[in-house]
Amino acid sequence: MVDITQTAPRAIAGTRRKLLPSWVTFAGKTLLSVCVTLLGLAALTFFIGRLLPIDPVVAILGDNSTQEAYDNMVRQLGLDKPLWYQFGVYIKGILSLDLGQALTTGKPVIDDIARVFPATLELASVAIVIGTGLGIPAGVLAAMYRNSWIDHTIRFIGLLGYSAPNFWLGLMGLVLFYAGLGWIGGPGRIDLIYEFDIQPVTGFYLLDTAMAGNWDVFRNVFSHIILPASILGFGALAYISRMTRSFMIEQLSQEYIVAARVKGLSWHRTVWGHAFRNIAVQVVTVVALSYAFLLEGAVLTETVFAWPGFGRYLTNALLAGDMNAVVGCTLLVGVIFVSLNLLCDLLYRICDPRTR
Amino acid sequence: MSKLRNGKTFRRLRRTLTATIAGAAIGLAALPLAGRAATPGSALVMAWNIDAISTFDPAQVGEVVTNELIQNTCDSLVDFDPSDESKVVPGLAKTWDVSQDRQQITFHLNAGLTLPSGNPATAHELAWSMQRVVTLGFGNAATLTEYGFNKENVKERIVATDDNTLVMKLDKPYPTNLILQAIGANRVSGLMDMKLLMEKQVNGDLGNKYLATNTACVGPYRLAQWNAGESIVLQANDNYWGEKPKLQRILIRHVAEPGTQRLLLTQGDVDIARDLSPDDLADLDGKPGIEIKKVLKPQLFFWVFNAADPVFKDEKVRLAMRYLIDYDGLAKSVMPYLGVPRASFAQIGAIGALDEKEGQPFSLDLDKAKQLLTEAGYPNGFESNVLFGTLPHSAPIAQSIQQNAAKVGVKLNLERMANAQLFSRIRGREFKSGMLAWQTGVPDAHGNASRLVYNPDNRAEAKLTQIPAWRASFQNEDFNARVQQALLEGDPEKRNQLYFSLQKDVMEKGPMAVMFQMYNIIGASDKVKDWSWNGFRVYYSSAHK
Numbered sequence: 001m002v003d004i005t006q007t008a009p010r011a012i013a014g015t016r017r018k019l020l021p022s023w024v025t026f027a028g029k030t031l032l033s034v035c036v037t038l039l040g041l042a043a044l045t046f047f048i049g050r051l052l053p054i055d056p057v058v059a060i061l062g063d064n065s066t067q068e069a070y071d072n073m074v075r076q077l078g079l080d081k082p083l084w085y086q087f088g089v090y091i092k093g094i095l096s097l098d099l100g101q102a103l104t105t106g107k108p109v110i111d112d113i114a115r116v117f118p119a120t121l122e123l124a125s126v127a128i129v130i131g132t133g134l135g136i137p138a139g140v141l142a143a144m145y146r147n148s149w150i151d152h153t154i155r156f157i158g159l160l161g162y163s164a165p166n167f168w169l170g171l172m173g174l175v176l177f178y179a180g181l182g183w184i185g186g187p188g189r190i191d192l193i194y195e196f197d198i199q200p201v202t203g204f205y206l207l208d209t210a211m212a213g214n215w216d217v218f219r220n221v222f223s224h225i226i227l228p229a230s231i232l233g234f235g236a237l238a239y240i241s242r243m244t245r246s247f248m249i250e251q252l253s254q255e256y257i258v259a260a261r262v263k264g265l266s267w268h269r270t271v272w273g274h275a276f277r278n279i280a281v282q283v284v285t286v287v288a289l290s291y292a293f294l295l296e297g298a299v300l301t302e303t304v305f306a307w308p309g310f311g312r313y314l315t316n317a318l319l320a321g322d323m324n325a326v327v328g329c330t331l332l333v334g335v336i337f338v339s340l341n342l343l344c345d346l347l348y349r350i351c352d353p354r355t356r
Numbered sequence: 357m358s359k360l361r362n363g364k365t366f367r368r369l370r371r372t373l374t375a376t377i378a379g380a381a382i383g384l385a386a387l388p389l390a391g392r393a394a395t396p397g398s399a400l401v402m403a404w405n406i407d408a409i410s411t412f413d414p415a416q417v418g419e420v421v422t423n424e425l426i427q428n429t430c431d432s433l434v435d436f437d438p439s440d441e442s443k444v445v446p447g448l449a450k451t452w453d454v455s456q457d458r459q460q461i462t463f464h465l466n467a468g469l470t471l472p473s474g475n476p477a478t479a480h481e482l483a484w485s486m487q488r489v490v491t492l493g494f495g496n497a498a499t500l501t502e503y504g505f506n507k508e509n510v511k512e513r514i515v516a517t518d519d520n521t522l523v524m525k526l527d528k529p530y531p532t533n534l535i536l537q538a539i540g541a542n543r544v545s546g547l548m549d550m551k552l553l554m555e556k557q558v559n560g561d562l563g564n565k566y567l568a569t570n571t572a573c574v575g576p577y578r579l580a581q582w583n584a585g586e587s588i589v590l591q592a593n594d595n596y597w598g599e600k601p602k603l604q605r606i607l608i609r610h611v612a613e614p615g616t617q618r619l620l621l622t623q624g625d626v627d628i629a630r631d632l633s634p635d636d637l638a639d640l641d642g643k644p645g646i647e648i649k650k651v652l653k654p655q656l657f658f659w660v661f662n663a664a665d666p667v668f669k670d671e672k673v674r675l676a677m678r679y680l681i682d683y684d685g686l687a688k689s690v691m692p693y694l695g696v697p698r699a700s701f702a703q704i705g706a707i708g709a710l711d712e713k714e715g716q717p718f719s720l721d722l723d724k725a726k727q728l729l730t731e732a733g734y735p736n737g738f739e740s741n742v743l744f745g746t747l748p749h750s751a752p753i754a755q756s757i758q759q760n761a762a763k764v765g766v767k768l769n770l771e772r773m774a775n776a777q778l779f780s781r782i783r784g785r786e787f788k789s790g791m792l793a794w795q796t797g798v799p800d801a802h803g804n805a806s807r808l809v810y811n812p813d814n815r816a817e818a819k820l821t822q823i824p825a826w827r828a829s830f831q832n833e834d835f836n837a838r839v840q841q842a843l844l845e846g847d848p849e850k851r852n853q854l855y856f857s858l859q860k861d862v863m864e865k866g867p868m869a870v871m872f873q874m875y876n877i878i879g880a881s882d883k884v885k886d887w888s889w890n891g892f893r894v895y896y897s898s899a900h901k
Contacts, residue, residue, distance in 0.1 A: 067819035106410035
């Protein structure tokens with residue numbers, strides 16, 4: 001089943017004299033590319049931020065301040081220094097994990113991110129579990145029963161997930177399940193009454209309450225997260241199932257499938273044991289990309305559900321011209337994408353024997 | 357493909373799928389995860405956009421939410437009558453005497469003032485707290501520096517003569533009521549926990565960093581918990597010196613989306629929604645169980661003209677623009693739940709303000725506008741720009757004016773931008789005209805006269821960016837003199853008359869076409885009783901359920 005020509009380059013590579021073990025070269029190259037990517041990202045965001053016609057000083061002091069207070073703040077923020085110098089100071093700060101002070105909250109950006117990111121991470125993780133858990137089987141089924149009613153139903157659901165705006169689904173979901181049926185908790189991560197019963201350890205309320213054995217509160221947290229996570233997961237499901245379906249269709253038309261069937265393998269084993277293993281690499285990429293997009297924070301969903309997450313923090317910072325926060329958040333998004341890419345690379349090495 | 361499809365598997369799968377879907381549906385139906393919530397009887401629960409909170413230091417706070425929280429956690433020296441904001445009533449001080457020359461006010465404090473920590477709470481701590489505002493020099497210091505206090509003299513001019521007596525010495529004979537209003541409204545006369553703040557001091561910040569996440573004041577409530585961007589809990593102080601608050605706790609949940617606030621309110625999960633949209637308010641108005649409550653706040657929405665602009669420097673052009681504003685039409689269409697028409701710089705409710713009718717004499721009159729433009733030398737109109745920000749009513753108002761202007765040949769180009777950018781442009785005098793809101797800190801005509809009319813130095817290098825009249829490059833010596841004269845006039849009736857005539861003249865010649873005075877407006881459950889407020893503050897401690 002594996003293309004025989006694929007083995008040839010490996011054999012040649014194997015004869016080359018190795019100065020360093022392959023994992024060291026791999027790690028070195030990766031580290032270098034990560035650093036260059038992040039530096040480029042920091043530079044780009046920093047300079048765009050400085051070019052924007054938004055005055056951070058007015059954003060801090062408000063419309064009503066005196067010129068003296070204004071000039072003091074300019075000095076305090078170092079905005080009177082040349083741009084390259086400011087950038088140098090900024091990069092130096094990043095290296096010591098100091099992303100500067102957020103203007104809107106008055107706190108270090110890194111503290112703000114530590115506060116808002118777990119909320120988004122928790123939501124995105126539950127959403128991706130829902131999206132992947134349903135999306136992959138749906139995609140495989142749609143490919144197996146191509147053009148049957150199953151395929152059509154899955155396509156319809158997928159289209160809905162693609163095309164219906166999340167904030168609309170969110171509001172409708174709230175109106176139906178919260179206001180109408182009363183099945184779920186409303187907006188926010190938890191009922192206000194329980195809010196102060198939680199001792200944040202990980203910042204993930206589901207984990208924190210489970211670890212504390214506080215099941216009443218766990219139930220409440222679950223009742224709050226299930227709807228926004230389902231709606232975000234629905235979007236991911238649409239994408240994952242569509243992609244899985246097309247990968248799968250391609251595999252199912254290969255001759256090795258016929259060979260497997262002729263050999264007497266059951267349909268079930270052929271699909272999951274052979275075809276699916278061959279699309280695993282592509283599916284991993286799709287899932288990782290979906291997860292990365294979810295981790296950027298879904299601003300509209302977070303707003304509708306009063307979810308104190310990363311997406312909303314970043315948007316507020318943008319609107320207020322709070323460039324320290326914006327650059328800090330952009331860097332984090334960069335780190336997320338780079339790390340998920342790395343994770344994908346590692347998973348490829350596991351899933352695909354040719355890349356080892 | 358289809359040849360390969362195994363019929364048996366397909367049927368089995370179909371059965372499994374059907375069973376799963378049916379099971380899931382039954383499971384979901386049996387899974388009401390959340391019980392119907394009602395808010396606790398001893399707590400007031402509000403949904404509010406609290407994104408902008410960055411500190412609880414009364415000396416630094418300048419934003420709406422924290423302003424309200426400070427007013428309920430930090431008693432001030434004097435307070436406002438809840439039903440009439442222009443009347444000053446006792447607060448920390450039970451009485452006060454004024455010297456003959458009106459340049460010294462002696463306050464006699466109530467007995468038994470207590471801080472939540474149990475630390476001493478006397479006139480000495482109060483004097484320190486007021487000096488602290490000037491020493492730290494944040495925006496709020498202006499409330500005191502405006503009346504002659506500065507970093508050098510504040511320790512001699514605000515002093516405690518004994519545990520219960522505080523003396524304020526003024527540099528001029530200002531109207532006593534104005535001084536009392538200013539210190540009552542602007543978070544400068546709270547009695548802070550000096551001992552605690554000095555213990556928590558970092559780099560000589562007088563406890564500013566500690567107060568970023570705490571309160572330490574004499575007041576009915578204290579900040580019990582704050583989860584930034586999520587929620588706030590205020591807890592009643594058991595040892596409070598005054599009348600005990602009726603509700604034990606005030607819970608505030610951060611909700612940015614007005615539609616979500618509405619859902620929470622109608623579901624009974626919150627008692628009060630603070631940021632409902634005009635559409636939601638119109639919809640909820642009259643619904644059983646919900647009450648819409650509103651009060652005029654001292655905020656004006658205006659159209660400002662740059663008097664340095666070759667077109668707008670002519671007062672006739674500026675007057676003509678006022679006749680392009682459809683006050684009545686906008687009041688009915690855009691503004692019903694947002695505000696009321698107002699053309700005078702002095703807000704309704706302020707001492708010295710013209711009444712509602714006299715304070716808004718304009719109406720849409722295209723002929724009058726055309727005539728004024730012709731007299732000014734623009735019979736065929738002109739072209740200009742209007743900048744505005746993200747306030748939701750800015751765009752419809754600007755568009756309405758743009759349409760009316762087109763009818764008299766004036767082409768107005770509308771330019772919408774982020775608020776921070778708008779403020780930069782206006783402060784930097786880089787505009788022809790713009791629309792924005794301005795809020796004064798005192799219920800007295802002087803509050804806005806000193807900002808929207810008075811401009812002591814019109815030179816660009818003076819950089820009086822905190823004065824909107826300066827931003828509009830507007831200076832009128834006659835108006836300046838009259839503002840000063842009215843400020844120091846001792847006879848209240850004469851003072852009123854001075855302001856009345858000044859308002860009438862400024863409406864004709866001033867640099868701003870004031871358009872609306874804005875509401876504070878909420879949707880509340882009818883379970884909430886005795887919600888008490890005026891344009892300057894909300895009184896949590898009287899509310900109950």
